[in-house]
Every structure is written in C-alpha cells, then in structure tokens.
Amino acid sequence: MSLKKLFAIIIGSIFVGAGINGLLAPHHLLDGGIIGISLIANYTWGFQPGLVIILLSLPLYGLAWFYHRSYFYNSLHGLLISSFFIDVLAPIRHWSHPPLLLCALIGGFLVGTGIGIMLQQETSTGGTDLLAQMISKVTHINVGIIIFLIDAVVIVCGGIFLGSQSFLYSVVTIIVVGMTTTFITMTKTSSPTH
Numbered sequence: 001m002s003l004k005k006l007f008a009i010i011i012g013s014i015f016v017g018a019g020i021n022g023l024l025a026p027h028h029l030l031d032g033g034i035i036g037i038s039l040i041a042n043y044t045w046g047f048q049p050g051l052v053i054i055l056l057s058l059p060l061y062g063l064a065w066f067y068h069r070s071y072f073y074n075s076l077h078g079l080l081i082s083s084f085f086i087d088v089l090a091p092i093r094h095w096s097h098p099p100l101l102l103c104a105l106i107g108g109f110l111v112g113t114g115i116g117i118m119l120q121q122e123t124s125t126g127g128t129d130l131l132a133q134m135i136s137k138v139t140h141i142n143v144g145i146i147i148f149l150i151d152a153v154v155i156v157c158g159g160i161f162l163g164s165q166s167f168l169y170s171v172v173t174i175i176v177v178g179m180t181t182t183f184i185t186m187t188k189t190s191s192p193t194h
Helices: 005-025 033-045 047-069 069-088 090-094 101-120 128-139 143-162 164-189
Strands: none
Touching: 005 033, 005 090, 005 101, 005 128, 033 128, 033 143, 047 069, 047 128, 047 143, 069 090, 069 101, 069 128, 069 164, 101 128, 101 143, 101 164, 128 143, 143 164
C-alpha cells in the first residue's frame, strides 16, 4: 500500500469518526449503508458501531474476495482503520455540539469528505461503500450516486426505529454525504490522468 493511500485512509477515517461521533450520534442521526445500520444497533442496543461495521461487512468482503479481489485488498485497511476511529472517537459524543440542523449538515459534510477522500484513492470504509464500488465498476454510475441510493434505504428503515425527527434530519445528512462524496469522486473521474 502506498503512503498516499494510507494517508487518505487515516485522514478519511478521522473525518468519518469525527462526523459520526461529534455531530450525528449526539442527536441520534444516521448515515446510510452499513454505518447507518451500525448506528441503529448502537442507538437501540448499545453495540459498538465500529465492531458492527466489521461484522456486517464480512459477507461483502467474501463477495469481493471472489469477484473483485482488488477491491478486497484496497478496502480492507479502510474498513479496519475507519471502524477503529469510529469507536475510538466515541467519547467526543459527550462534548458540546451545535444545534440539530447544523449537526446534520456539518456531520454529513465531514462523513462525505472522509468517504470521498478514501474513494479517490480507490479504498473505502468497506460495507456498502465496497458494494457501491463494485456496482459502479459494472454499471459506470458514479459511486457517490450509488451510495446515496443505498443510504436512502437505510435511512427509511432507521426512521421506523428512531422516529420522524431523526428520520428527517438523517435525510439532510445523507443528502449532504451524497453530494460531498459525489463532488469529491467526480474530481477524480474527470481528471485527465484517469
């Protein structure tokens, strides 16, 4: 693994962990995908989100192992490091945080930036990001758009568990995550060296 990729994974993971713990979790807001599922498990049953992300990602990594081995290798470090930072940064949930709408906007921006930084280096947090990368390779649809669609499904399911306020502001969050991730990954795909 190159130093550039490792740096992207660490910086991206810090953005994701800070966005989730500093801004989304204090208000029980969700991101989409496996991160969102892990947050539902955390809010409902108290499970550590990073550990849940790893466990839920195992089937997708099995699929990647057999069909897209490069994604398996490129995303494994991202999965482990981002899950680590999500759990290690959990204490910042108890710090002072801005009002709900700002948490949804800024949290979405931080998570989207972190995911986008990793996707630019062809790595990810694993989970549905890994699935979206595989779908994007086959369909040629921008990976940020695919992530946005998967996230929408998770948010709708989360709304059932967490109520309408969490649902509505989580929608704001995934829109910002999707837009930020799409913008960052578009700059990679539109560059002349790609």
